[in-house]
Amino acid sequence: MLVFPNAKLNLGLYITGQRPDGFRNLESVFVPLPWCDALEVLPAAESTETTLALTGIPIPGDPATNLCHRAYELLRTDFNLPPIRQHLHKVVPIGAGLGGGSADAAFALRALNELFELDLSAETLVGYARRLGSDCAFFIANKPVFAYEKGDVFEEISLNLTGTACKVVYPGLHISTAEAYSRVTPRTPRHDLREALRQPMETWRETVSNDFEDALTPFYPVLGEIKEQLYAAGATYVSLSGSGSAVYGLFPGLELPPKLDMPNGYLVWDGRL
Numbered sequence: 001m002l003v004f005p006n007a008k009l010n011l012g013l014y015i016t017g018q019r020p021d022g023f024r025n026l027e028s029v030f031v032p033l034p035w036c037d038a039l040e041v042l043p044a045a046e047s048t049e050t051t052l053a054l055t056g057i058p059i060p061g062d063p064a065t066n067l068c069h070r071a072y073e074l075l076r077t078d079f080n081l082p083p084i085r086q087h088l089h090k091v092v093p094i095g096a097g098l099g100g101g102s103a104d105a106a107f108a109l110r111a112l113n114e115l116f117e118l119d120l121s122a123e124t125l126v127g128y129a130r131r132l133g134s135d136c137a138f139f140i141a142n143k144p145v146f147a148y149e150k151g152d153v154f155e156e157i158s159l160n161l162t163g164t165a166c167k168v169v170y171p172g173l174h175i176s177t178a179e180a181y182s183r184v185t186p187r188t189p190r191h192d193l194r195e196a197l198r199q200p201m202e203t204w205r206e207t208v209s210n211d212f213e214d215a216l217t218p219f220y221p222v223l224g225e226i227k228e229q230l231y232a233a234g235a236t237y238v239s240l241s242g243s244g245s246a247v248y249g250l251f252p253g254l255e256l257p258p259k260l261d262m263p264n265g266y267l268v269w270d271g272r273l
């Protein structure tokens with residue numbers, strides 16, 4: 001089975017409080033971004049070992065800790081799964097705030113559910129996904145949601161950005177999620193996010209922000225430079241996604257975003273949501 005795990009964008013992100021379990025409470029809107037990896041999941045012969053082949057962008061860390069493998073191991077604790085062969089071709093940049101690793105894990109859970117006819121409901125898959133990472137559960141239903149608590153509890157929203165031209169710029173900076181959280185002091189959001197997003201996109205620049213962007217830009221000024229470039233190119237709304245370092249611009253009304261020259265080593269995605 002071949003699946004294409006997509007990335008996500010955060011529209012607004014507020015760190016609202018410290019939790020007793022050490023994590024932070026947050027509020028954000030998650031939107032699917034069709035920048036995709038490719039993941040193949042196949043049953044392997046009974047006598048062979050489970051394998052994971054990795055191509056594309058190199059993923060730091062031991063492959064045994066790869067989220068695709070961890071998704072399989074998690075289901076194997078509850079179900080009698082045969083050995084499998086997985087091949088992940090990595091395209092979405094890592095540590096970019098685009099949730100690529102979490103998407104791989106969620107799509108692996110979904111693929112295993114189908115391939116081995118486990119008949120797990122979306123709700124049950126969400127339960128497994130939560131155990132692999134806070135972002136992971138989003139990719140089970142994979143549609144725009146208002147996320148709160150650890151970013152793993154969702155409410156439907158009626159926001160529709162389908163077809164909006166979008167440019168995502170990843171400057172090659174790997175910012176770990178843990179580092180990003182350590183730089184933010186929780187506070188009450190100045191604007192109600194759902195209410196702000198109901199207003200015309202032209203107003204979002206003043207009312208929709210990302211607490212990580214404010215905390216990280218002084219340490220990584222390149223984030224501010226990319227933001228200025230995207231606004232100068234005509235974007236209506238620009239923001240850091242998640243904990244960075246990818247910065248995106250939305251260009252409603254255009255077929256595709258304008259071309260921009262970026263330094264070598266930057267990865268750029270142009271397309272429509």
Ligand SMILES: C[C@@](CO)(OP(=O)(O)O)[C@H](O)COP(=O)(O)OP(=O)(O)OC[C@H]1O[C@@H](n2ccc(N)nc2=O)[C@H](O)[C@@H]1O
Nearest residue numbers: 023024097098099133134135150151177178181242243244
């Ligand atoms: C910041 C967000 C926003 O969408 O996305 P990314 O920028 O990573 O894509 C998420 O909260 C990232 O969630 P995820 O990437 O799944 O993080 P996890 O693996 O669960 O946690 C990594 C580390 O981040 C911190 N963490 C994470 C989530 C949270 N609500 N509070 C935290 O304090 C903890 O230090 C934790 O050990």
Ligand SMILES: Nc1ncnc2c1ncn2[C@@H]1O[C@H](COP(=O)(O)OP(=O)(O)O)[C@@H](O)[C@H]1O
Nearest residue numbers: 060066067094095096097098099100101102104
């Ligand atoms: N399949 C995977 N793809 C990307 N990163 C993975 C994967 N499996 C494990 N990881 C680990 O997850 C971390 C980055 O996760 P990712 O979702 O790409 O970033 P972010 O949370 O910033 O969006 C890295 O430390 C990486 O080693």
